[in-house]
Structures are given as structure tokens and as C-alpha cells.
Amino acid sequence: MARHFRAGAAGLAVLGLTLTACGGAKVGDDTAAGSGSSGKCGTFNLAINPWVGYEANAAVLAYVAEHDLGCKVEQKDLKEEIAWQGFGTGEVDAVVENWGHDDLKKKYITQQKTAVDAGPTGNEGLIGWYVPPWLAKAHPDILDWKNLNKYASKFKTSESGGKGQLLDGDPSYVTNDEALVKNLKLDFKVVYAGSETALIQAYRNAEKNKEWVIGYFYEPQWFLSEVPLKKVSLPEYKEGCDADAEKVACDYPVYKLDKIVSAKFAKSGSPAYDLVKNFTWTNDDQNTVAKYIAVDKMAPEAAAKKWVEANRDKVDAWIK
Amino acid sequence: MTVAIEKPEKTGTVKPPAPARRVRRVNRGVVVAAIVLVWLVLFAVLRGKQTLALAAADLTDLHRWCNDVNDSIGANRNSNPLFLYFFNEIRVVIDSLVTFVQELISQPTAGRPVPQIGWLGVVGVVGYASWALGNWRVALLAVAGFTFLGLQGLWQESMDTLALTLSAVFVALLFAIPLGVWAGLSDRVNRIVTPFLDFMQTMPTFVYLAPLTLFFLIGPASATIATTIYAAPPAIRITAHAIRSVPETTVEAANSLGATRRQALLKVLLPMSKRTVVMGVNQTIMAALAMVTIAALIDAPGLGKTVIQALQSLDVGTAFNAGLAIVVLAIVLDRVTTAASGRAETARGSDSPFLKWRRQLLAAGAVVAAVLVYLSHMYVWAAEFPGEGGIGSGIARTAADVTTWAQDNLSGLTNAFRDALTNGLLNPFQTLLTDSPWWLVGAALVAVGTVLGGWRAGATTAVCVGLLVGTGVWSDAMTTLASTAVATVLVMLLGVVLGVWMGRSALVDRLLRPSLDAAQVMPPFVYLVPFLALFGATRFTAIVAAVVYAAPVAIKIIADGVRAVPETTVEAATSTGCNTWQIITKVQLPMSRGALTLATNQGLIYVLSMVVVGGLVGAGALGYDVVAGFSQGQLYGKGLAAGLAIVLLGVMFDRITQAAARRAGA
Numbered sequence: 001m002a003r004h005f006r007a008g009a010a011g012l013a014v015l016g017l018t019l020t021a022c023g024g025a026k027v028g029d030d031t032a033a034g035s036g037s038s039g040k041c042g043t044f045n046l047a048i049n050p051w052v053g054y055e056a057n058a059a060v061l062a063y064v065a066e067h068d069l070g071c072k073v074e075q076k077d078l079k080e081e082i083a084w085q086g087f088g089t090g091e092v093d094a095v096v097e098n099w100g101h102d103d104l105k106k107k108y109i110t111q112q113k114t115a116v117d118a119g120p121t122g123n124e125g126l127i128g129w130y131v132p133p134w135l136a137k138a139h140p141d142i143l144d145w146k147n148l149n150k151y152a153s154k155f156k157t158s159e160s161g162g163k164g165q166l167l168d169g170d171p172s173y174v175t176n177d178e179a180l181v182k183n184l185k186l187d188f189k190v191v192y193a194g195s196e197t198a199l200i201q202a203y204r205n206a207e208k209n210k211e212w213v214i215g216y217f218y219e220p221q222w223f224l225s226e227v228p229l230k231k232v233s234l235p236e237y238k239e240g241c242d243a244d245a246e247k248v249a250c251d252y253p254v255y256k257l258d259k260i261v262s263a264k265f266a267k268s269g270s271p272a273y274d275l276v277k278n279f280t281w282t283n284d285d286q287n288t289v290a291k292y293i294a295v296d297k298m299a300p301e302a303a304a305k306k307w308v309e310a311n312r313d314k315v316d317a318w319i320k
Numbered sequence: 321m322t323v324a325i326e327k328p329e330k331t332g333t334v335k336p337p338a339p340a341r342r343v344r345r346v347n348r349g350v351v352v353a354a355i356v357l358v359w360l361v362l363f364a365v366l367r368g369k370q371t372l373a374l375a376a377a378d379l380t381d382l383h384r385w386c387n388d389v390n391d392s393i394g395a396n397r398n399s400n401p402l403f404l405y406f407f408n409e410i411r412v413v414i415d416s417l418v419t420f421v422q423e424l425i426s427q428p429t430a431g432r433p434v435p436q437i438g439w440l441g442v443v444g445v446v447g448y449a450s451w452a453l454g455n456w457r458v459a460l461l462a463v464a465g466f467t468f469l470g471l472q473g474l475w476q477e478s479m480d481t482l483a484l485t486l487s488a489v490f491v492a493l494l495f496a497i498p499l500g501v502w503a504g505l506s507d508r509v510n511r512i513v514t515p516f517l518d519f520m521q522t523m524p525t526f527v528y529l530a531p532l533t534l535f536f537l538i539g540p541a542s543a544t545i546a547t548t549i550y551a552a553p554p555a556i557r558i559t560a561h562a563i564r565s566v567p568e569t570t571v572e573a574a575n576s577l578g579a580t581r582r583q584a585l586l587k588v589l590l591p592m593s594k595r596t597v598v599m600g601v602n603q604t605i606m607a608a609l610a611m612v613t614i615a616a617l618i619d620a621p622g623l624g625k626t627v628i629q630a631l632q633s634l635d636v637g638t639a640f641n642a643g644l645a646i647v648v649l650a651i652v653l654d655r656v657t658t659a660a661s662g663r664a665e666t667a668r669g670s671d672s673p674f675l676k677w678r679r680q681l682l683a684a685g686a687v688v689a690a691v692l693v694y695l696s697h698m699y700v701w702a703a704e705f706p707g708e709g710g711i712g713s714g715i716a717r718t719a720a721d722v723t724t725w726a727q728d729n730l731s732g733l734t735n736a737f738r739d740a741l742t743n744g745l746l747n748p749f750q751t752l753l754t755d756s757p758w759w760l761v762g763a764a765l766v767a768v769g770t771v772l773g774g775w776r777a778g779a780t781t782a783v784c785v786g787l788l789v790g791t792g793v794w795s796d797a798m799t800t801l802a803s804t805a806v807a808t809v810l811v812m813l814l815g816v817v818l819g820v821w822m823g824r825s826a827l828v829d830r831l832l833r834p835s836l837d838a839a840q841v842m843p844p845f846v847y848l849v850p851f852l853a854l855f856g857a858t859r860f861t862a863i864v865a866a867v868v869y870a871a872p873v874a875i876k877i878i879a880d881g882v883r884a885v886p887e888t889t890v891e892a893a894t895s896t897g898c899n900t901w902q903i904i905t906k907v908q909l910p911m912s913r914g915a916l917t918l919a920t921n922q923g924l925i926y927v928l929s930m931v932v933v934g935g936l937v938g939a940g941a942l943g944y945d946v947v948a949g950f951s952q953g954q955l956y957g958k959g960l961a962a963g964l965a966i967v968l969l970g971v972m973f974d975r976i977t978q979a980a981a982r983r984a985g986a
Binding site for chain 2: 025026027050051052055076077078079080081082085086088089091092103104107111112157158159167170171172191192193194195196197198199200201202204205209222293294295297
């Protein structure tokens with residue numbers, strides 16, 4: 001019983017303390033700060049796909065939409081596949097860095113007509129095989145695919161079954177690597193790391209401990225500002241050489257990254273749509289913001305603010 | 321070469337080391353060895369034929385069919401009455417439930433920059449509720465824990481997670497308790513329900529995330545439903561179990577006094593099983609918290625988002641900080657519900673003079689809590705957690721430093737260990753499974769299943785093998801099976817060593833148990849980055865991650881088993897001059913055989929539930945297929961098939977080990 005007395009006494013003491021501490025700013029005193037007039041923009045549903053480069057695009061767009069256009073921006077963390085699905089149901093207005101994805105374009109733009117193309121982001125996407133810088137320096141000839149077989153045995157791991165290991169990453173990546181290995185007659189086996197995190201960690205270790213690693217990677221990417229990986233040249237890309245997925249024997253094309261918006265959003269007359277449509281910047285711009293987020297560990301919003309303030313002219317061109 | 325390595329391996333996996341006392345058991349071991357021997361001979365002859373291998377991008381007709389179904393649902397969801405009048409309605413209800421809780425404690429509501437109840441109010445209510453339901457000790461823990469969340473700088477994220485967890489648990493219990501009671505009363509219902517529960521628990525969440533967003537759209541409703549699906553089974557099972565364990569004589573007594581069925585249920589069965597039912601609620605809360613990070617992939621708000629975002633830039637410190645917040649939430653909710661179940665029991669016995677005072681104290685507490693809620697509703701200092709969350713950044717920095725140190729200093733050692741285990745054990749075993757013709761592996765599995773678990777287990781195995789072939793991902797399933805088996809062996813090694821140690825010493829138990837709890841609740845995504853640094857993107861990394869997740873269960877079960885060996889038996893053995901080693905190997909382990917089998921069973925199921933996470937760190941096979949299905953439209957059907965394959969492996973193992981356990985117990 002004494003136990004409960006003590007608890008009750010403690011409770012009453014808290015009550016007394018809090019009552020004497022009454023005062024201070026009341027909720028609602030300074031509501032003006034966050035919720036400015038939403039204007040005619042209303043809510044802007046922005047999908048956030050899970051890689052830092054995308055996050056950089058989205059952070060800057062969200063910042064401008066919020067501060068210059070007075071939109072209420074809803075950021076939704078989604079994988080590509082699910083984000084596109086959201087176009088039809090009105091839950092996603094825009095995807096602001098799309099890599100190819102011809103299958104999704106066919107399904108949602110051509111067949112279901114729930115999405116439309118909103119033009120390029122200005123970024124050029126390079127996909128290919130990369131090695132850590134120390135390796136490119138120690139064996140410069142490794143940057144030509146013809147010499148890869150010479151070094152195959154060096155790339156052996158516990159996972160590659162006696163062959164050299166070619167490390168692939170996240171399953172959502174666009175990849176022809178299995179066909180490439182076969183058609184270029186390389187003594188390699190594609191091993192799936194399964195996530196971008198695993199891929200980056202593999203390269204990070206390789207550079208630090210001078211290990212032999214070759215794998216799939218892409219630009220623009222924040223990690224390249226930490227470890228500047230070197231790209232291995234594959235047989236040159238020519239229009240249509242990747243038409244048959246089984247017979248691909250050429251490098252990846254340069255992807256013009258683009259933006260996709262929902263058909264409803266495009267017709268809505270929202271200033272946010274014009275912003276998304278006019279938005280373009282360079283790989284360097286994106287890398288700068290991505291570095292703020294990933295390496296300097298700034299919050300995306302703070303990173304966007306820093307870049308926008310330094311590049312007011314570019315931003316003004318988007319919103320005219 | 322493989323012979324020498326594989327033979328003991330196989331028997332060790334399926335069955336714990338049996339004491340050579342009963343003739344029949346020895347025979348069983350010999351038969352299994354013979355089966356494996358025949359398998360090895362045939363393997364040498366038929367190697368590489370009819371292996372049913374399927375390349376990463378290849379599909380079967382079944383996979384394509386699933387894709388088509390998926391596409392047509394997506395295309396027609398706005399015109400289909402099933403959607404308009406069924407799924408959409410469910411979605412609206414659940415959405416408003418979650419939004420309501422969120423506006424209460426985590427999200428700013430209309431016109432207010434802060435939620436209705438600020439941090440002080442939440443801490444007050446949590447403290448009061450823990451005291452009222454449990455005791456003042458857990459109330460203190462709850463207040464400290466929730467304050468710590470704020471000091472970590474994660475108040476809003478934690479409240480979002482709490483809101484989602486509470487909503488999911490509420491919805492889960494709404495169905496789980498009645499269903500559990502029904503399954504407890506009727507054997508038939510129980511038999512029907514059990515396979516569905518198995519399915520819900522072993523089907524990888526990744527598989528149904530995408531379909532759920534198709535049915536219930538993106539947003540809190542889908543996240544809540546995903547969490548509910550995963551979290552409801554423990555409550556159903558444990559409720560059913562609780563009803564069943566009420567002594568038959570008690571029920572008969574009630575019946576003989578003329579109680580109706582309804583009276584017997586409400587006045588006897590339910591009150592008597594209250595304590596266990598609360599344990600079921602506890603398990604459901606834990607399971608819901610385990611889903612936090614996965615649900616973040618479909619935009620569930622809260623701590624999971626922080627973990628996933630930190631993972632993108634390999635920021636171990638921030639991920640750990642958020643993971644720790646999940647652990648803190650889990651520990652608080654666990655202790656409070658456990659204490660609540662204890663009160664349910666003690667309250668029955670002592671109700672006389674105590675109750676009067678308690679009522680008044682409860683009322684006083686309620687007033688205090690209400691005042692705190694009011695303050696946090698009105699004043700900014702009580703609504704927004706003060707400070708910058710300095711503890712959080714300190715924790716993040718320390719975690720990052722520790723990880724870097726471990727990576728720099730241990731990777732040589734860990735790589736040697738990895739290569740030894742991969743080349744010596746995993747690779748030969750995997751080759752045997754993937755390079756043998758499918759019918760040979762299937763026959764061997766069925767035969768072993770029959771010998772260990774009896775003809776019923778054998779029949780189940782046969783069905784599972786047939787369905788596995790049907791999924792079209794046989795070869796990947798065998799690769800996964802090999803890793804799973806190796807991981808389970810490691811789990812059991814750890815389980816026996818640490819479990820016996822804990823079972824024999826109360827001090828060790830007290831010291832180890834919190835870390836075991838943390839290992840179970842800490843989201844695997846948090847420790848993937850350090851493991852990747854230590855072991856590279858390999859199958860072995862996946863095995864280590866699975867061991868971290870599964871070993872605590874095995875250790876706890878074995879510790880309980882060892883502790884349950886009657887003291888007098890141990891004393892008798894000591895007095896006859898047995899030394900410690902002899903007591904462990906001759907008395908304690910043989911006598912806790914049931915616990916060992918149960919530990920193997922649970923260890924396996926837990927390892928299987930980590931297959932998908934393994935796919936993210938280089939394990940390939942089924943885990944990769946599932947993740948790929950979640951990421952790419954044209955692989956959707958294959959991901960679904962791979963998810964089914966994981967379920968089938970789970971069912972197969974579960975039935976064999978359970979049947980073996982029953983036989984061992986008999």
C-alpha cells in the first residue's frame with residue numbers, strides 16, 4: 001500500500017510543479033511561420049526514390065516550390081515501381097529523376113495514359129563498369145575491356161565460383177551485365193550485391209585495402225566525390241546495338257535523365273507543374289547538392305537552401 | 321571430399337545430437353546416413369543434370385501470368401466495384417484511424433504547428449498508464465524511455481512510429497482476439513487457421529508491399545495493413561493456446577454448476593487466460609515494431625524512414641541512433657505489457673482493503689496526467705521537445721567511430737573466417753543441393769523427412785517439394801536452403817553454448833538478456849553496413865545477419881530448457897561425482913531435448929525470415945528474387961514465386977522438426 005502512496009505523492013508533486021511553471025509562449029502565438037498562404041499552388045505530391053542523386057533533385061524542387069511558389073509539398077518515399085503506380089491514383093504528382101525504364105513508360109504513359117513526360121532534367125546518366133582508382137593507377141590497361149580476361153583470376157572471390165567477380169548492385173538498376181559477360185566472352189561471373197549500399201561499401205573497402213573489385217556503377221553519384229571510381233570502356237554504343245537483350249555486346253547508352261508527371265498534374269495548371277517542367281541543371285549541380293546531403297550530412301532542405309541561395313539565377317529561370 | 325564434410329552436417333541440421341541410449345533412435349540416425357550416402361553416390365554420377373536452373377532475368381509462364389494479373393488489377397482499379405465498395409472503404413477507415421492517432425501525438429493538425437498532445441502530455445499519459453496497468457517501476461522506466469527518445473532528437477519520428485504501431489496493433493487485436501478464442505475452442509478452426517498463420521508469418525513482407533499499395537494505395541493505410549498482417553498471428557496463436565491451457569477440470573466444474581457456454585467463456589476461460597493473452601498482445605507489439613523499417617519503403621512515416629535514408633549514404637551512426645530509438649520503444653512497451661499481465665494475475669487475489677486506496681490514487685494520477693496533457697496542448701515548451709537532441713548526435717558519432725574501428729582492425733580476421741566457412745562448408749553443401757538433379761534432392765528430402773518425422777511429415781515434404789518445383793525457382797530455393805542450413809547450424813552452436821551458460825547462471829542470464837532483446841528488435845538494416853564492411857557483399861554476410869537475428873531466440877529457449885531440469889537431478893549427478901562437463905553433456909542437455917528441438921525449429925524459421933534481408937547484401941537466390949520483384953515490374957511474378965518458395969521451405973522445415981520433436985518427446 002505504501003508503494004501507491006509514494007506514487008501518488010510524486011504525482012501530486014509533479015502537478016504542483018507544472019502548475020507553478022505555467023506560462024511561456026502559447027501554441028498558436030506564432031503560427032505564421034510555417035503555414036504561409038498556400039496560394040493557388042495547393043498540394044504538390046513529390047515522390048522520393050531511394051538514391052541520393054534523386055533526393056538532391058527533389059530537395060531543390062521542394063524548396064523552391066515551398067518558398068517561391070507557396071506550395072504545400074508532400075514528399076513520399078517510394079521505390080520507382082510504386083511511385084509510378086501512384087500517378088493513376090493521384091497520390092504522386094511527379095517523379096523527378098527517371099533512368100530509362102522503358103517498360104514503365106510503356107505501361108503508364110502509352111497504355112494506361114496516367115503519366116506524361118515532363119522533359120529532361122539536364123543530367124546525363126552514365127552506366128558502366130568501374131574499378132577503384134588505385135587499381136586504375138596500378139594497371140592502367142585494365143580500363144579497356146579487352147584486357148579484363150588477363151586479370152580475371154585477380155577478381156576471384158568466394159562467391160564467383162572460380163571465375164572473376166563482376167559485382168552488380170540493386171535489382172532496380174538497368175543492367176545488361178549477364179549478357180555482356182557472355183557475349184564478350186569474359187571469364188567473369190555476375191554476382192548480385194543486392195543493394196546500392198552493398199556496392200558502395202565494396203568499392204570503399206576496395207580503395208582502402210587495395211582490393212581487386214570491378215562492378216556496375218553510375219554517374220552522377222555522390223560517392224564519386226569520395227572515391228573517384230574509373231570507368232572501364234566497353235565496345236562503343238551504337239544506336240540499336242542493345243535492341244536484343246540476349247545479344248547485347250556494347251556499352252550502355254548515355255541516358256538523358258528525365259522527369260515524369262501524372263497526367264492530372266500536367267493539366268492542373270499548378271505553378272508546381274511549370275516548375276517541374278522547366279527544371280534543368282547539370283551533373284555538377286546535382287553532385288554538389290548530393291555531396292551536401294551524403295558527405296556533409298546536411299538535411300536535404302538545408303542542402304537545397306544552400307544551393308538555391310548560391311544559384312538564384314538558375315532558379316529564377318525555372319519560375320520565370 | 322564432400323562426403324566427409326557433408327554427412328555429419330546433414331544429420332546435425334535436421335536433428336539435434338541425440339544421446340545414444342535408445343536403440344530406435346540410433347537406427348534412425350543410421351537410416352539418415354544411408355540416405356545421404358546414396359544421395360552422394362548418385363550425385364557423383366548425375367551431377368549437373370536436370371538442375372532446373374533459371375537465370376536472373378528469365379521467367380516461367382507462371383511468373384508471366386502473375387505479372388498479367390497484377391497489371392490488369394492496376395489498370396482496372398478505378399472501375400472495379402470490388403475496389404470502389406470494398407478495398408476503398410477499408411482504406412478510408414484505416415486511414416482515418418491512423419491519421420487520428422497521428423494528429424493526436426505526432427503530426428501538426430489543422431491550424432496548429434504541433435500535434436494536439438505535445439511531448440509532456442504523451443510522457444504523462446504513458447507514465448500514468450504504465451503505473452495504472454503495471455506498477456510504479458515500469459512507469460518510471462516508461463517515462464525515462466520516452467524522455468530519452470526526445471533527447472535523441474527523434475521525438476516526432478518516434479511518435480509517428482508509435483502512432484503506426486498502436487493503430488496496427490489495435491486493428492490486429494480487433495480480429496486476433498476473437499479469432500484466437502474461436503481457434504482455442506474449436507479444434508477444427510484451429511486446424512484451418514494454422515496454415516494461414518504460418519503463411520502470414522513466413523511470407524516475406526517485400527512480396528506483399530507492392531500489391532498492398534495496389535489495393536490500398538500509397539500511404540499510412542497500406543503501411544498499417546502490412547504491419548497488421550505480419551503482427552496479428554502471434555496474438556491469434558497465443559490466445560488460442562491460452563484458452564486451451566485452462567485446466568479441463570475447471571471447465572468441467574463450471575459446466576457441472578450449470579454454466580452456459582457463454583458464461584463458461586466469459587466467466588471462466590477468458591479471465592483464466594488473461595495473463596497469457598496479454599503476452600500475445602506483447603508479441604504482436606514486438607512484431608509490429610519489427611516492421612517499422614520495411615513499411616518505410618512504402619512511405620510509412622517514422623523512425624524507419626530515418627534508418628532507410630541513412631542507409632542510402634551509408635551513415636551508420638544516424639541509422640544506429642534511429643534503430644536505438646526503436647529498441648527503446650520496444651523495451652518500454654514490452655516491460656509495460658509484461659507488468660500488465662502480471663497485474664492481471666495479482667489483482668485477482670488481493671482486492672479487499674487495497675482497492676479503496678488504489679481508486680483514489682488512480683483518480684489523482686488521472687488528474688495529473690490530464691493537467692500535463694492540457695499544458696502540452698496549450699504551451700509551446702510542453703508541446704515541442706526542448707533542446708537540439710544532443711544525445712542523439714553523440715550516439716551517432718560514437719556508433720560511427722566504433723564501426724570504423726571494427727572495420728579497420730577486424731576485417732583481416734573476419735575475411736579469413738568467412739573464406740574458411742564458405743569454402744569448407746557452404747560451397748560443397750550448396751553444390752550438392754543445386755547440382756544434383758531436382759528429383760534426387762526431392763527424394764532425399766522426402767526420405768529424410770519421413771525417417772525423422774514419420775509418414776505425415778514425409779507426405780508434407782513431398783507436397784512442398786512438388787510445389788517448389790512448380791514455382792520455377794527450384795535452383796534458387798536450393799541455394800537459399802544451403803545458406804539457411806549453415807546459418808541454422810551456427811545458430812544452434814551459439815544457442816547451446818550461451819543457452820547452457822545462461823541456464824546454469826542467473827547472473828549471466830541477467831547480463832545477456834538485454835543484449836538478446838536488443839538484437840531481436842534492432843532493425844537489421846542498421847547492422848548491414850558494418851557487416852558489409854567486415855565480410856563484403858557475400859552469402860556469408862547474409863548468414864551472419866541471420867545468425868544475429870535468430871540466435872537470441874534459440875539461446876533463450878535453450879536457457880529455459882536447461883533451467884527446467886529439476887535441481888534434484890543435477891544434485892544427484894553432482895553427488896555421484898560428475899564434473900561440470902559431464903553434468904552438462906550427460907544430464908542437462910539430454911534432459912532438455914525438447915527445448916533443443918524447439919530451438920532448432922524457431923531458429924530455422926527466424927533464419928528464413930531474414931532471407932530477403934540477405935538478398936540485399938549479396939546472398940542472391942530467393943532473397944534477391946523477392947527484392948527484384950519489388951523493384952521491377954517485369955520481375956513481379958518471379959518475386960511472388962520466390963516468396964512462395966520461402967514459405968514452402970518454412971512449412972517443410974517446421975513440419976519435419978515438429979514431428980521429430982513429438983517423436984523425441986514420446
